[in-house]
Amino acid sequence: QVQLVESGGGLVQAGGSLRLSCAASAGTFSIRAMGWFRQAPGKEREFVATINWVGGGTDYADPVKGRFTITRDNAKNTVYLQMNSLKPEDTAVYYCARAKVVSSTRFVVNYDYWGQGTQVTVSS
Numbered sequence: 001q002v003q004l005v006e007s008g009g010g011l012v013q014a015g016g017s018l019r020l021s022c023a024a025s026a027g028t029f030s031i032r033a034m035g036w037f038r039q040a041p042g043k044e045r046e047f048v049a050t051i052n053w054v055g056g057g058t059d060y061a062d063p064v065k066g067r068f069t070i071t072r073d074n075a076k077n078t079v080y081l082q083m084n085s086l087k088p089e090d091t092a093v094y095y096c097a098r099a100k101v102v103s104s105t106r107f108v109v110n111y112d113y114w115g116q117g118t119q120v121t122v123s124s
Helices: none
Strands: 004-007 010-013 018-024 034-039 046-051 058-060 068-073 078-083 092-099 111-114 118-123
Touching: 004 092, 018 034, 018 092, 018 118, 034 068, 034 078, 046 068, 046 078, 058 068, 078 092
Parallel strands: 010 118
Antiparallel strands: 004 018, 018 078, 034 046, 034 092, 046 058, 068 078, 092 111, 092 118
């Protein structure tokens, strides 16, 4: 069983930055892609960013491209999401997830383990 624990969420003003972390229990973290998703009230969970197991291949949703950066440290079993130039529409619960595959993927069906989520609120 893989456990994922997110941290780093909070309240920030528009234009500000936050860095989310996702710590994974030992296991197969380093040989799987990882991803970040978010869900706003009344909306479906949506893809934010993904990174392959090596850390060199990334993909971003269009709304966050150029503002968010996903990285990973396999030695620490941790994946990060650096969020800059935050906007009120970025407000959501952010979830990290472990993929079933090694390549980066934006599809929910390709993920098998999820964290509990961390709230990000951006005020205008």
